[in-house]
Amino acid sequence: MTDPATQPTVLFVDDDADIQSAARLLLTRRGFRVLAAHDAAEALTHVAAEPIDLVLLDLNYAPGATTGAEGLALLRDLHALRPALPIIVVTGHSGVAIAVAAMREGATDFVMKPWHNERLVTLLHDTLDRRRRETRPPEPDTHAAEPVLIAVSAPMRAPLALADRIAPTRAHMLLSGPPGSGKTLLARRIHARSGDPHPPVLIDADGLSALPAERGTWILRGIESLAPTLQRALADRLDGAAPPRVLALSSLGAEELAARLPPRLWLPLDAVRVALPPLAERPDDIPVLATHFLHYFAIRHGLPEPVPDAAAIDALRQRPWPQNVRELRAAMERMVVLGDADAPLSPDGDRAHDSPTLAESERALIESALRRHGFNVSHAARDLGLTRPALYRRMARYGL
Structure with a gap:
């Protein structure tokens, strides 16, 4: 019998339940652990949450596609x-041409159905x-950062399509949106699709004393x-012969941000503007x-x-979700930890009287992240989606 600890894990993405069953029966008999996903969102969830060794990827999920x-x-x-x-494309209807296109996009290989x-x-x-x-540099700890940007709604897919189109260029970009809407994740996605093999430099303007x-890519x-002196220094860097590519993130609107930055800095950053909507505007x-x-x-907590x-x-x-995806993330972690799926949240966010308050839940999540x-x-700040100064302020507030 194969030791489960040494079993390679294969994720098979296919909307056909019969094909999934056939693949599971074949591969489990041959010593693989098989996970199933029926669409893109489910596949991304598995890859973010579990140690996947290889993906078998069908290319069509919607009926008739x-x-x-x-x-x-x-x-x-x-x-x-x-x-x-490694991603092996499984294709039937789409044929060899689309499999070749997948190889150009980075697929490892392809196999035809049946x-x-x-x-x-x-x-x-x-x-x-x-x-x-193969000798490869260590991959980022995806389980710590959980860098997944999931979007199925039209209000979210539109800005993602624009970001993906500009990603391979060296153009500076301004990524705006309310707190917790996914700006940092979008920036990481842009960099991943840029072709730059080097990791991006993550910079928090709050409290920054010098430019790197x-x-x-910054x-x-x-x-x-950003302090006025650093605004001028950054403008000088962008005017130089070999400037960094800047993906600037802000929770402010364009007019307010333009009023805070000198034109020399604002104009190059505003060349491409991508605005993420609040979560309440993309309920799907x-x-x-x-x-x-x-x-x-x-999976993370073993519950x-x-x-x-x-x-x-x-x-x-x-719910209005004033803190957007970050708040939904915290609410779902609380649901897992407390096991309270049968206690739905009311539209205004109130909970039963015996449930923990938002402050109590936030303190518990911060303590858990720090211990982890x-x-x-x-x-811990990166795990929670906060800057270090923001985490320090919350730690001081809760006496941690």
Whole structure:
């Protein structure tokens, strides 16, 4: 019997339940652990939450789809999340042409439906063996940062499409949106699709005393907090011969931000503006995000995954979410930790009298993150989606 600890884990993404069952039966008999995903959001959840060794990726999920566009978009998202993850495309309707397009997008190999069982198993083993032999730099700790940007709604897909189109260029970009809407995740996605092999430089403008020396790509959070002297210094860097690429993040609107920055700095940053909507304006994303976070935190904490009923999901869609996705994430972690899927949230965010307050929950989440990272404040802040100064302020508020 195969030791579960040494079983390679294969994620098979396909909307056909019969094909999923056939693949699971074949691969489990050959010593693989098999996870199933039926669409892009479910696939991204698995890859963010679990140690996946290889992905088998069908290219069409919607009924009647044959273009492969959904699968190609997911392929790009998976590579943004796990650049070294081997992805083997499984294609039938789309044919060889779309499989070749997938290879250009970074797929490791492809197999045609209906596959030959022995050849498929051999291809999986050869792909995993080749990956083990290759010398690669360590991948980022995706389980700590959980860098997944999930969007199914039109208000969110539109800005993502613009960002993806500009990503391969060296153009500076201004990423705006309310707190907790996903600006840092979008910046990381842009960098992952830029072709730059070097990691981005993450900079918090709040309290910054000097600009970094690196070129590359800078993710500059809270650019409105940049001191006037650093605003001038950054403008000088952008006027230089080999400037860094700046992805500037701000929670302010364009007019207010333009009033805070000198024109020499504002104009190049405003060349491409991508605005993320608040979560309340994209309610179709809420059930998908909630499912993702519940699954992620159930695995992370080793607890059962709650299954909220339709009333609970509807209550989540009705809430205003002033802190946006960050607040939904915290609410789903609380649901996992407390196991309270049967206690739906009311539209105004009130809970039963015996439930913890928001402040109590926030303190508990901060304590948990600090313990999880050995009280390394930088790592805990990144895990919580906060800047270090913001985390220090909350620690002081709760006496931590």
